[in-house]
Amino acid sequence: MSAVWPVSRAAVRRRRMQTMVIGVVVLLSTTMIVVALGLLAASSGPFDQAYTKQSGAHLVASYDRSKVSDAQLTSAAQSAAAAAGPFGQATLDLSSTRIMGIPLSLVAVGRADPGGPVDRLNVWKGRWADKPGEIVLNRNPTDSTGRGAPTVGSTVTVAGGQRLTIVGFAYSVSGSADAWVTPAQMTSLKPTSTQMLYRFAQAATNAQVSAGQSAVTAGLPSGALVGTQSYLALRALATGEPNTFVPFLMVFGWLGLAVAVLIVANVVSGAVVAGFKHIGVLKALGFTPTQVMTVYLAMVSIPAIVGCAIGTVLGNVLAESLLTRAFENYGAGGIGVPVWVDVAAMLGVPALVALSALVPALRARSLSAAEAISAGSAPRAGRGLRAQRWLSGTRLPRAVSLGLGLPFARPARTALTLAAVVLGVTSVTLAVGLGKSLTTYQTAASRVGAVDLAMFGGVPDGGAPPPGEEAPPGAKLSDAADEALLRSTPGVSSVTASRELDMRLAGTNTDLRVSFYRGDFETLGYRILDGRWFDGPGQVVVSERFLRQRGLAVGDTVTLQAQGKSVQVRIVGKALYNSGDEVLSNWQTLALVAPTMRASLYEINLKQGTDLDAYVKAVQAGDSGLQETSGQDAGSFVAIVLATVVLLTLMLGTVAALGVFNTVVLNTRERRRDLGMLKSIGMTPSQVTLMVVTSMTALGAIGGLLGIPLGILAHRLVVPAMANGAQVAMPAFMLDVYPLSLLALLVLAGILISAAGAYIPARSAAHTTIAEVLHNE
Numbered sequence: 001m002s003a004v005w006p007v008s009r010a011a012v013r014r015r016r017m018q019t020m021v022i023g024v025v026v027l028l029s030t031t032m033i034v035v036a037l038g039l040l041a042a043s044s045g046p047f048d049q050a051y052t053k054q055s056g057a058h059l060v061a062s063y064d065r066s067k068v069s070d071a072q073l074t075s076a077a078q079s080a081a082a083a084a085g086p087f088g089q090a091t092l093d094l095s096s097t098r099i100m101g102i103p104l105s106l107v108a109v110g111r112a113d114p115g116g117p118v119d120r121l122n123v124w125k126g127r128w129a130d131k132p133g134e135i136v137l138n139r140n141p142t143d144s145t146g147r148g149a150p151t152v153g154s155t156v157t158v159a160g161g162q163r164l165t166i167v168g169f170a171y172s173v174s175g176s177a178d179a180w181v182t183p184a185q186m187t188s189l190k191p192t193s194t195q196m197l198y199r200f201a202q203a204a205t206n207a208q209v210s211a212g213q214s215a216v217t218a219g220l221p222s223g224a225l226v227g228t229q230s231y232l233a234l235r236a237l238a239t240g241e242p243n244t245f246v247p248f249l250m251v252f253g254w255l256g257l258a259v260a261v262l263i264v265a266n267v268v269s270g271a272v273v274a275g276f277k278h279i280g281v282l283k284a285l286g287f288t289p290t291q292v293m294t295v296y297l298a299m300v301s302i303p304a305i306v307g308c309a310i311g312t313v314l315g316n317v318l319a320e321s322l323l324t325r326a327f328e329n330y331g332a333g334g335i336g337v338p339v340w341v342d343v344a345a346m347l348g349v350p351a352l353v354a355l356s357a358l359v360p361a362l363r364a365r366s367l368s369a370a371e372a373i374s375a376g377s378a379p380r381a382g383r384g385l386r387a388q389r390w391l392s393g394t395r396l397p398r399a400v401s402l403g404l405g406l407p408f409a410r411p412a413r414t415a416l417t418l419a420a421v422v423l424g425v426t427s428v429t430l431a432v433g434l435g436k437s438l439t440t441y442q443t444a445a446s447r448v449g450a451v452d453l454a455m456f457g458g459v460p461d462g463g464a465p466p467p468g469e470e471a472p473p474g475a476k477l478s479d480a481a482d483e484a485l486l487r488s489t490p491g492v493s494s495v496t497a498s499r500e501l502d503m504r505l506a507g508t509n510t511d512l513r514v515s516f517y518r519g520d521f522e523t524l525g526y527r528i529l530d531g532r533w534f535d536g537p538g539q540v541v542v543s544e545r546f547l548r549q550r551g552l553a554v555g556d557t558v559t560l561q562a563q564g565k566s567v568q569v570r571i572v573g574k575a576l577y578n579s580g581d582e583v584l585s586n587w588q589t590l591a592l593v594a595p596t597m598r599a600s601l602y603e604i605n606l607k608q609g610t611d612l613d614a615y616v617k618a619v620q621a622g623d624s625g626l627q628e629t630s631g632q633d634a635g636s637f638v639a640i641v642l643a644t645v646v647l648l649t650l651m652l653g654t655v656a657a658l659g660v661f662n663t664v665v666l667n668t669r670e671r672r673r674d675l676g677m678l679k680s681i682g683m684t685p686s687q688v689t690l691m692v693v694t695s696m697t698a699l700g701a702i703g704g705l706l707g708i709p710l711g712i713l714a715h716r717l718v719v720p721a722m723a724n725g726a727q728v729a730m731p732a733f734m735l736d737v738y739p740l741s742l743l744a745l746l747v748l749a750g751i752l753i754s755a756a757g758a759y760i761p762a763r764s765a766a767h768t769t770i771a772e773v774l775h776n777e
Helices: 004-014 016-043 046-053 070-079 183-188 206-217 231-240 245-274 276-284 289-330 339-366 369-375 385-392 398-409 411-445 479-488 544-550 587-593 612-622 637-670 672-680 685-725 740-766 770-776
Strands: 059-064 082-099 102-110 122-126 134-138 155-157 163-171 179-181 193-199 225-230 453-456 492-505 511-519 528-531 539-543 557-562 565-575 582-586 601-606 627-629
Touching (some): 004 289, 016 339, 016 637, 046 231, 059 206, 070 082, 070 193, 070 206, 082 183, 102 183, 193 206, 289 339, 398 685, 411 637, 453 612, 479 492, 479 612, 511 557, 539 544, 544 565, 565 587, 637 685, 672 685
Parallel strands (some): 102 179, 539 565
Antiparallel strands (some): 059 193, 059 225, 082 102, 082 193, 155 163, 453 601, 453 627, 492 557, 492 601, 528 565, 557 565
């Protein structure tokens, strides 16, 4: 066995092209496998992973400072697995400041740093507050922003006249606060409550969280606990959010895994056939059958191990980048690939390569020296001759007819190569379809571009201020006057006024955000999927998710409660949007609950050619309190999907092209004598290149014709399943994403994959001299 290693190493150096192909394919395949398994592992529970990574609080509790001391809270918290606090907590009235156009009140907490044993905060922009007069706002990194959004360096003014400078944005996966200041600043804000954050050893169920709460509050004064928030409620909310990206990644993970397995098997099996002659020589020199098999397995395993190692590193980098972007909405600063994925790749891929080589290697092991030496020569006479004779009788150029006949000489190898191309085209077709469906859905659900301008105009309910009094922040005119102003300003096409109100769904502890519309609400971009728009009092329109989460249907009635009043409403329609806790209604329904409320937002569409800035200036000349605010935005979802589609399509296409590359290398090496004879009778290098490339582009065209229907079928099955899992509606028109022009391009994708893989070895074969061929003979 001492001769096995030197012979294997020499074979690796001598067969540089084969070594390179195996190494590159294994590298890309391993990268795809690591990315796929990493995404699959993460998609099983991104919220839990992010929560664990940031040590999110299992329980956020607020206590009455007048009834319990910090020392008592610290002592009682010893029963928890980990605790953070006590932190001073206060509600900041920002009625004199407008953030993103809307006056807010913020729950602020005094905290010295973003770290700690519980609820480590992700400071993703700016820095942490380190002195009085500074504040850090809680904002999700994926939240869309528009004109008027707060930035680092801007200020807010709280009740009492204190001005706080925004120095950073952080995100709490626990949802523990709206903002954070230093403990010294909190003291000057006069906190009214104390916050404690807990993690428990057992917190998988509501009962376990309740048990943990009982333990940390045991012995505290009665009435000290004023409110709690369990992380289980946050998890239920997170899993109910639009999560189409996770199944999107899972589908491509499995698809990438299948492509990698097929291509590795195809490339290595072809390499075994190319090595038969070498194995025959070894047998003639006295190597035993087992030694011969070991030499060959080592010969293909060396580049496979190197490629696997590099691919694992590259896969970790790509997977972590994708995971961070995909799941940053859970507050994750970065989700890494689990160790078991790297171990599985490092052990599984080389094992896959060895198993792919084992069957043909066992065949070589059983051959005699003479049989093995002759096994790698050119195909037997007569194989594919019938097809060649038929093609020679056509009017096609001779180089083209010869190229079309080449695949028939090695039908088994041709079948494997065609399968790779079919799977590559299927992947590209599915990728393009998924990308178009998801981006079309998200754009429609987010109403991107449906409204030209949104203006904030809220004032305290009741209309304009009394004569002689200073106008509060917001519009200076009455609601009716503001709407008349907006409609009379030149260039306007439609105006819709709206007001949001938090209402309780009767019989539950669920708070809903109800948007009441007045005016041209049909122009807001909502798509009605079932039923109709409201046209009278007591009517609402909801989303698919709202109906599924509550077991309701269009036509059912529910009761909403607010401001001490209850109103029974009928669900008259289902619209296309994501939220499960948002309800759409009209002004007549608002009048049943709060008849004196005025609109807080006006959404305006302008006539084509109208200057937006000029319109805003004209409106503000009539009412300076009307302020432009950010409109609808699809956020980062569309960009992430498109980037992922491009990346995965390029990876799948590259691996498929390498499969074609390997096949052409084997074919041209086997037919060196034939190529030399063709060149000797006058065939030019360009004609040789055309012949070889034609042999593969024909497979590409067939692969495109076979792969496109499979890709469309997969798209038709996968997209509704993804929509169903995400509890969203996917209308039929969003599945029709394959126009004839796109189908033609997808056929060209198969041809391009094959031509790209065949061109380099075809050029190499075309420039082989006749003398070199004769010398090899």
